[in-house]
Amino acid sequence: MYHLIKKDILMQKKALKLSVLLIIFFTITLSNMGPAGLTVGVLAISYQLVLGASALEDKNKSDVILISLPIKRTTIVLSKYVSIYIYAAYAALGFYLIYLITSLLNLPLDIPFNFSGFIGAIIAVTLFCSIAFPLIFKYGFLKAKMANLFIFFVFVFGGTGLVSYLNKNNKLLMSQDIISFFRNSSDIELLLILAVPLVLILICSYNISLAFYKKREF
Structure with missing residues (x-):
C-alpha cells in the first residue's frame, strides 16, 4: 500500500507545486472566514490531489496495469x-507553516488556522471523499468528473452557507441544551464524538467502492 500511495504522490509533482501557490492564495482570500476558511482551503487542496491522482491513472490506464499485478x-x-x-x-x-511565518513576522494577515477549522476540514474531506470515491471506482474518473465537481461545490458553498445560517439561527434550530453542550465541549471532545459516525461512513464508503471495483470491467 505504501508504494501505491508513493506512486500517486510522485505522479503529481506539478500538482504539488501548484498546491503551494493555492495554499498561499487561499490563505489570503479566506483569511476573513475564520475556521471555515481553513476547512475550505484543506478541502480544496485535498480535492485537487485526491482527484488529480485518479485523473492521471485514468489518463495513463494505470488501473489496467495494477489489476494485472499481484496486488489485491x-x-x-x-x-x-x-x-x-x-x-x-x-x-x-x-497552512500552519504560513500561519507561523506571518505570526513571527507580524504580518497584517489573519491566517485561518486553529483546531476547530482543522476538525471541520477532516469532516469535510471525509464526507466528500466518501461520496466521490464510490463514483470513481464504479465509473472511472472521467465519467464521474462532473458529478464530483458538483459535489465539491455543494460542499464548499453549501457548507459555508449552512455554517453562516446556523450561526445566525441556531436558537431556532437547536435546543439551548444542545447549543450549550457544543459550546462547552473542548475540541478534543467534539472530535471524539464525531469520530464514530465518520469512521462508520468511511467504512461503508470503502466497502461500496471495493464492491464496485471488483465488478468493474476494464
Whole structure:
C-alpha cells in the first residue's frame, strides 16, 4: 500500500507545486472566514490531489496495469482512502507553516488556522471523499468528473452557507441544551464524538467502492 500511495504522490509533482501557490492564495482570500476558511482551503487542496491522482491513472490506464499485478484490489482501494488523510495533513501543514511565518513576522494577515477549522476540514474531506470515491471506482474518473465537481461545490458553498445560517439561527434550530453542550465541549471532545459516525461512513464508503471495483470491467 505504501508504494501505491508513493506512486500517486510522485505522479503529481506539478500538482504539488501548484498546491503551494493555492495554499498561499487561499490563505489570503479566506483569511476573513475564520475556521471555515481553513476547512475550505484543506478541502480544496485535498480535492485537487485526491482527484488529480485518479485523473492521471485514468489518463495513463494505470488501473489496467495494477489489476494485472499481484496486488489485491482491497489494497488498491484502501490506499486511496488512506491517501485522503495524507493529502489533508499536507494541506493543513502548509497552512500552519504560513500561519507561523506571518505570526513571527507580524504580518497584517489573519491566517485561518486553529483546531476547530482543522476538525471541520477532516469532516469535510471525509464526507466528500466518501461520496466521490464510490463514483470513481464504479465509473472511472472521467465519467464521474462532473458529478464530483458538483459535489465539491455543494460542499464548499453549501457548507459555508449552512455554517453562516446556523450561526445566525441556531436558537431556532437547536435546543439551548444542545447549543450549550457544543459550546462547552473542548475540541478534543467534539472530535471524539464525531469520530464514530465518520469512521462508520468511511467504512461503508470503502466497502461500496471495493464492491464496485471488483465488478468493474476494464
